[in-house]
Amino acid sequence: MSVFYERFERHAHGEGLKGHATHYCPGCGHGLIHKYVAEAIDELDIQNRTIAVSPVGCAVFMYYYLDVGNTQAAHGRAPAVAVGHKVANPDAILLAYQGDGDLASIGLGEIMQACQLGLPMTFVFVNNAIYGMTGGQMAPTTLPGQVTTTTPTGRTRFTGQPLRMAEIVSQIDGPIYVERCALFDAKQRTRTKKAIAKALRLQVEGKGLSFVEILAECPTHLKLTPSEAEQWVKEKMVPYFPLGVKKDEEGERWFEPGPPSFDPGDVVRVISGTDQPPERFGDGFPSHIDEKDISLKFAGAGGDGAQTIAMLTTKAALNEGWDSTHIPSYGPESRGGTSYADVRIAVDEVLSPSSPHPQILVAFNPPSLEKFGPTVSPGGIVIYDRSVIPEPPTLDPSITMAGIPCTEIARGLGKRMVKNVVALGALAEAAHLFPRDSFLLTLRQALKQNCALLDLNEQAFDAGAQAFDDVMSAV
Amino acid sequence: MVSTNKKKVKPRPLLFPHFCKACGRCITACPKDCIEMGTEIDPVTGCTPVVIDRSLCNDCGLCLTACPEPYGLVPAPQDTEDFELQDPEDLFGARRTTAPEPISIPDERLPLPPLESMILKGNHATAIGAVLAGCRHFFGYPITPSTEGAELIAKLLPELDGMFVQAVSEVAAVNMMYGCGGAGLRCMTLTSSPGFSLMLEGISYMIGAELPGVFFNVMRGGPGLGNIGPEQADIKLVCRGLGHGNTHAIVLAPATPQEMLDLTIVAFDLAFEYRNPVILASDGYLGQMTGRVRLPEFIVKPGLPDWGVYGDEMHRRNLNTSIILIEPDLEKHNLHLNRKYQQMSDAEQRSDSFRCENAEWIVIACNTPARMAKGAVQELRGRGINAGLFRPITLWPFPIDAARSVLRGVKGVLVVEAGPGQLEDELRLALSHAGVHDLPRIERLRHHGGVLPQQQEIVEAVSELAASVPTGGAA
Known part of the structure; x- marks a missing residue:
């Protein structure tokens, strides 16, 4: 068994020499790194567990060679793809392999988040200071003064300064082991091999994320011979990208999630499913309002509680066995703006769920009443908070206008926020939608976490x- | 073992000249100076492979770690003397891999005990649908008006030992799905229009690599940041614009909280049946709408497909990729995708008709506007106008077979949209492709920016249409 495929069938169908040769240029660092990765996988006996994530860049075809599970990612997205694989199967060993354009340019967001998450995964970052596959353009790690096809006169301050990824990544709490290595001589190659093996071992042991940056040669685009390229890395790159361990904080195994549950009993518990039908208190549809389709609107400023009592009304209707819908419509934000809700209650099926012409309106502030008052159907009911709307607009005389001092009553009860429940009580009395117990049941359901408030809400x-x-007897 | 040189055994270097790219890295690595650049051009490769003088070699192995080619300089087999005469295929093997042929573990449907229906907001119904469908992995980025679904899933999944990952962006989220779906697991995201735009890149890759995943786009007002109101202006995007290249996905358009749950379950099955993303497109109104939701009689316990890259021995030979370099190969892949799209078109059209029998006037609408339209149809029938509602449930494939039969003999059509006419475009395109050129009169009622068409407007528009088409003017 070998961790390289016996034959590179994916490389031009494995025909001719391509069956056993890589697509890399002579002297390219990728081949060496592939070999060290393959050796480490073999030594750790993790061939069957490993998923290699190929990047976009010259290593896009890493999957031609490594006989492990292979995934090829979109440009820069290898860390996100690796996260997806790791949470899918925490037992899998993830090797994300990326070049400088992939990891340090287009994929900066993804690598930062992967490091922030810190899941035990292994990142191999191949830094050769240039874009290889697209033909020698400036990389985020291109050195100052370095000539590339997009920095024809050399990299200047106007094209930015190189990113030192190993140092950046080592500043994030997630990674536990970060090292920068090179390939330019036998000693560096041995270090690189060891670093890759250690990075994979830390993942096997479930300890955390490792990041190995490798300074590699791209003789083709540096326009150097392979041995000149080795010297270039040593003399030009190393001073800017210092070699060595940037972080080594080997801790305890921490990532051991259990397998997901598909037990129907667990699922029922988790989604709060119940086989108990809700208690019903009414004895028929409130057809005195409409034969089969009732339309309500609740409006106020954000925080007035209009949404809450709208929802309680919907739940009461559904508990009573009717169809009902609730739709909130907020202002620009979910808090602080104007807020209204449409509720429909129907014998069979709510057809249109909005309430452009409600039979019942509950309004908590003057703008709401001014806006929606005129839309109320003839013969309808308007409940408004008299405490804040002393002078209501004149509406159609067939409409019952009930100014309830909701805020004053609530303040009298000691909690201003229950003014919406005061309005709900008035609504229940005014419209005879459902019996008192029906509303109280929904209040109890809503307050199940907070029994202390139940008495206050009932009051x-x-x-x-x-x-x-x-109010009615005073009229 | 080709890839490793175990320290204890000091192997001699063996070079197959065909696999030497003459980079010369072994020359600088050799402390005994026994390797030098050759002078003879290899007639097969055109390179001048290095030459090794074995009489000086002390088997240190440094040249082996310096050779970037997996099958370049390799340790010579110990047990044979005449290895230089052997065919490389005999030496290295001709099989791509020794990994086993994977087999699929089928999904199971486990019975749920009979449960009372639940009162759920549309977005919550989706979340519960995902849990019932066996989804235990969710990747998302918060965006109004889809967020409640993600919030509920973040609460539910950990209780079932599933994973909720809040990604750094929608770009990362979709690539996590590429990884998790690519492992063969059921995963999902919920988003809204601007977030969906960001996911398109990854969706194209998933379609190319044939990976399943469920995307829920709660469409909001656009273009740009737009607003958080309900719009249907992403129909073009989900039906015709899923990233670059030849892409399609089944698009399901729910109209009730019940369908938010039911179609979410369907979406997972379809995603795996076709190995393709499935898009659920609802509108912001529906995501916020609360209503009664009945639970199914089963939950899904997902199996594991044979094609996934799970990170175990069974799936080691698999590859997820969308890069296919050789043109005829990529054409073949596209023809394969086309056959799949055709299968979807033939088998997956879904629609709903309401009072379409003997209808003279057909309203076509989907999502929330279809509910307003349903109310309008009921009202029109009450006024003696023979209206019906045709509601596409799949927007792609457009349910053209059902639409043709509904539209036969009809006098006029009103397409109702909370958007700029993208549903009408789909209708017209489908009719055109189906060779239907003898069209009834098609009129339209559209709103933009989060404004929904109301029942009354639809009633008026159909009434006008009916008044303007002369009797007996059926197409």
């Missing part, structure tokens, strides 16, 4: 109902 509900009766 608020009843005070609202009483206030409606008082």
Whole structure:
């Protein structure tokens, strides 16, 4: 068994020499790194667990060669693809292999996040200071003064300064081992081999993320012979990209998620499924409002609680066995703007879920009442907070206008925020939608985490109902 | 073992001249100076391979670690003397890999106990649908109005030992799906229009590499940042614009919270059946709409497909990639994709008709506008106008077979959209491809920017259409 394919069938169908030769140029560093990776995989006995993520760049065809599970990623996205594989199967060993354009330019966001997550994965970053596959353009790691096809007079301050990725990555808490190595002589090659093996071992041991940056030769685009390229890396690159261990904080194994559960019992528990039908209190559809389709609108400023009581009304309707929908419509943000909700209740099926002409409107502030008051259907009901709307607009005389001092009542009960439940109580009394118990059930369901508030809400509900009766008897 | 040179055994270097690219890295690596650049041009490769003088060699092995080619300088086999006479294929093997032939583990459907229906917001119904469909991996980036779904999934999945990963961007999220879906697992993301735009790159790669994944686009107002209101202006994108290249995916358009759950479950099955992403396109209104949702009678326990790159021995021979370098190979791949798209077109058209029998006037709408349209049809019938609603559930493939039969003999069509006419474009394109040129009159009712067409407008538009087409004017 070998960690290289016995025959590179994916390389031009493995025909002729391509069956056993790489696509790399003579003297290219990639082939060496592939060999060290293959050796480390073999020594750690992880061939069957390894997934190699090929980048875009010259190493795009790494999957021609390594006899492991292979994935080829979009440009720069190898770290994200690797995260997807790692969470899919935490037992898999992820080798993300990227060049400088892939990792340090287009894929900066992805590598930063992978390092931030710190899942045990192994990153091999091949830095040769130039774009190889696209033909010798400036890389994020191109040296100052270096001539490339897109820096024809040499890299200047206007084209930015090289990124030292190993140093950057070592500043992030996620990675536990970061080293920069090179290939220019036998000693460096041995170090590189060891670094790759260590980086993979740390993953096998579940300890964390490792990042190995390797200064590699690209003789073709440096327009040097392979041995001149080795010298160039040693003399030009190393001073800018110092070799050595940048971080080595080997800790304990931490990433051992269990297999996901598909047990139906677990699923029912987790989604809060129940076989208990909700208690019903009403004895028929509130057809005195409409024969089979009731339309309500709840409006106020953000934080008035219009959405909450709209939702409680929908839930009460559904608990009673009718079809109902609730749609919130917020202002520009979910808090602080104007906020309204449409509720529809139907005997069979809610057809259109919006309420352009509601039969019942609950309004908590003057703009809401001014905007939606005129849309209320003739014969409808308007409940408004008299505490903040002292002078309501004049609406169609067939409409029941009930100004309830919601805020004052709520303040009297000691909690201003229950003014919406005061309004709900008034609504229940005014419209006889459903019995009191029906609303109280939904309140109980909503407050299940907070029983202490239940009494207060019941008081608020009843005070609202009483206030409606008082207002009506005063008229 | 070709790739490794175990330290204990000091192998002699063996060079197959055909696999030497004459980079000369071994020359500088050799401390005994026994390797030099050759002078004879290899007639097969055109290179001048290095020449080794074995009489000076002390078997240090440094040249082996300096050779970038996997099958260049290799350790000579110990057990044979005449290896230089052997065919490289005999020496290295002719099989691509020794990995086993993978087999699929099928999905299972496990019965759920009978449960009461739930009261759910559309986005929450999607989240629960995903859990029931066996999705245990979710990747997303928060964006209104889709966020509640991700929030609920972030709460539910860890309780089932699943994984919720908040990605650094939608670009990263889709590539995590490339990895996780590529491992053969059911994974999903929820997003909204601007986020969906960012995912298109990755979707193209997933389609190219034939990887499954479920994308939920809760469409909002655009272009640009637009707003968070409900729009249907991404229909062109999901039907015709899934990134670069020859791409298509089944697009499901729910209209109720119930369908948000049901179609999410369907989407996972389709994604794996066709090994292709599936897009769910709803509108912002539907994502926020609360209604009654019945639960299915089963949950899915996913198996593991044979094609995935899971990171185990069974799947070691597999590869996920979308790069196919040789032109005839890429053409072949595209023809294969075309056959798949045709299969989807033939087998996966879905639609719903409401009172279309003997209808003279057909309203065509999807998502939330279809609900307004349903109300309008009911109202029109009450006024003696024979209206019907045709609701595409798959936007791609467009349900042309059903549409043809519904439109036969109809006098006029009204396409209702919360968008600039992209549904009408799909309708017209489908009719054209189907060779239907004798069209009824097609009118339109459109809104933009988060404004939804209302029931009353639809009633008026159909009434106008009916008044303007002379009796007996059926196409």
